[in-house]
Amino acid sequence: xxxxxxxxxxxxxxxxxxxxxxxxxxxxxxxxxxxxxxxxxxxxxxxxxxxxxxxxxxxxxxxxxxxxxxxxxxxxxxxxxxxxxxxxxxxxxxxxxxxxxxxxxxxxxxxxxxxxxxxxxxxxxxxxxxxxxxxxxxxxxxxxxxxxxxxxxxxxxxxxxxxxxxxxxxxxxxxxxxxxxxxxxxxxxxxxxxxxxxxxxxxxxxxxxxxxxxxxxxxxxxxxxxxxxxxxxxxxxxxxxxxxxxxxxxxxxxxxxxxxxxxxxxxxxxxxxxxxxxxxxxxxxxxxxxxxxxxxxxxxxxxxxxxxxxxxxxxxx
Numbered sequence: 001x002x003x004x005x006x007x008x009x010x011x012x013x014x015x016x017x018x019x020x021x022x023x024x025x026x027x028x029x030x031x032x033x034x035x036x037x038x039x040x041x042x043x044x045x046x047x048x049x050x051x052x053x054x055x056x057x058x059x060x061x062x063x064x065x066x067x068x069x070x071x072x073x074x075x076x077x078x079x080x081x082x083x084x085x086x087x088x089x090x091x092x093x094x095x096x097x098x099x100x101x102x103x104x105x106x107x108x109x110x111x112x113x114x115x116x117x118x119x120x121x122x123x124x125x126x127x128x129x130x131x132x133x134x135x136x137x138x139x140x141x142x143x144x145x146x147x148x149x150x151x152x153x154x155x156x157x158x159x160x161x162x163x164x165x166x167x168x169x170x171x172x173x174x175x176x177x178x179x180x181x182x183x184x185x186x187x188x189x190x191x192x193x194x195x196x197x198x199x200x201x202x203x204x205x206x207x208x209x210x211x212x213x214x215x216x217x218x219x220x221x222x223x224x225x226x227x228x229x230x231x232x233x234x235x236x237x238x239x240x241x242x243x244x245x246x247x248x249x250x251x252x253x254x255x256x257x258x259x260x261x262x263x264x265x266x267x268x269x270x271x272x273x274x275x276x277x278x279x280x281x282x283x284x285x286x287x288x289x290x291x292x293x294x295x296x297x298x299x300x301x302x303x304x305x306x307x308x309x310x311x312x313x314x315x316x317x
Contacts, residue, residue, distance in 0.1 A: 014230040017099045017192055020232040021175045025121045028177035030133075030173075031075055036082075036096070038062050039069025041139040045124035046072065047098065047179070048105040053098035055082075055170030057203055058184055059087045060148065062094045072098040075131050086209030090217070091197055092153040094169075095209040100229035104172055107197040108206075109178035114138045121259045122161035122183055122194070124170030136160030136192070138180075138317050144279075145185060145195055150162060152279040155198050157181045163194040165166030172196040189252075201301075208287075212239075218285035219314030221254020222247050222261060226284065237268060238300065244268055244299070259309040284310055 029047070034174040036046040036057045046057030055072065062070065062084060070082040078100075085095040114120075115138065128236025140158040147153050159172060163183055172181035183231040208215040234242040250256045261296045267275045271294050275281045293308045 021119060022121055025173050025175065025177045026123065026133050029171065029173055030108045030131060032106045032129065033075065033123045035130055036061050036169060037073060038065030038186055039070040044166055044168040047171045048098065049108060050105055050272050051103050052271050055096050055098055056182055057094050057096060059089050059092045059094040060167050061164055062096065063087065070096060074131065075209065085211045086309060088205050088209065088215045090147055091153055091200055091201055092147050093182060093197060094204045095206055106179050108203050109180050110200050110203045114141055114180045116140055117173045117292060120159040120161050121173045122163060122167060122170060124162035124167035125184065126166040134162045134298055143195065151282055153197060155201065157196040157198055159194050159196060160192040168189055175274035216287040217314045218289040218311035220256045220309050220311050221251035222256040223249040224278050238285065239268065243276045245275050245278055245281050255309050255312050259307050261307060267296055268299060269297040271295055295302060
């Protein structure tokens with residue numbers, strides 16, 4: 001065999017191995033991917049995660065649908081009724097339950113984090129074409145994406161598996177057929193850029209929605225803006241970055257109002273953690289902070305103060 005012929009055989013082996021990997025993923029997980037029909041509000045994708053019908057999709061797929069309008073179309077041709085278990089606009093995730101039993105399901109990968117360069121397979125129903133498969137790689141992790149709710153979604157996966165409208169809510173899978181993310185968005189006019197909410201976030205949201213019907217987060221009741229300050233002042237205040245959160249509004253009868261926070265206050269830290277941005281402040285307000293006093297270090301005019309605030313539950317996600 002000539003060297004040229006040997007090279008062709010080697011290339012074919014590589015392509016065959018890639019094809020086999022994608023085919024194996026589709027064979028294993030494809031039956032668990034459903035088309036989510038939300039009445040006149042539109043349609044998207046989703047995937048079953050338990051044999052008794054719990055399925056993940058995007059919040060924006062089901063947000064405008066009445067509960068009675070939800071249906072799930074399975075790849076085997078069945079169309080089953082479904083009801084909404086709960087929504088989390090802050091992560092663009094929603095949980096529905098499909099009417100059925102002994103259903104095929106996919107597994108969320110929460111033990112191993114995805115790595116740039118690894119295979120990424122997307123299955124969904126773009127533009128109404130059911131069970132469409134695309135493949136690419138994980139191109140980056142740790143991205144941030146702004147949800148329609150306003151919160152920043154952390155640790156988002158960026159990948160190159162082509163997505164189109166209707167892919168929303170479908171799974172992003174690794175070569176073992178485990179779900180590493182929930183596809184959520186594309187950038188218009190940008191080739192090869194897709195985003196997925198990581199499986200670790202989805203696993204947390206699922207547990208919260210099953211137990212509470214919503215995701216429990218802490219709320220203090222203020223609106224703020226990230227304000228740049230003079231670097232010399234930042235050093236004088238002992239800040240790690242030349243920005244603070246400036247309070248723009250304090251909601252009536254909120255924890256912030258009861259604690260005495262005021263419009264114009266500069267928030268420097270919360271329980272010793274820097275609050276150099278609004279998003280940084282939101283990250284510090286998780287479920288474990290509900291009902292627990294927290295210490296705000298702030299600057300009011302020229303006076304440094306420490307004020308205790310007890311966050312309450314925010315059930316709006």
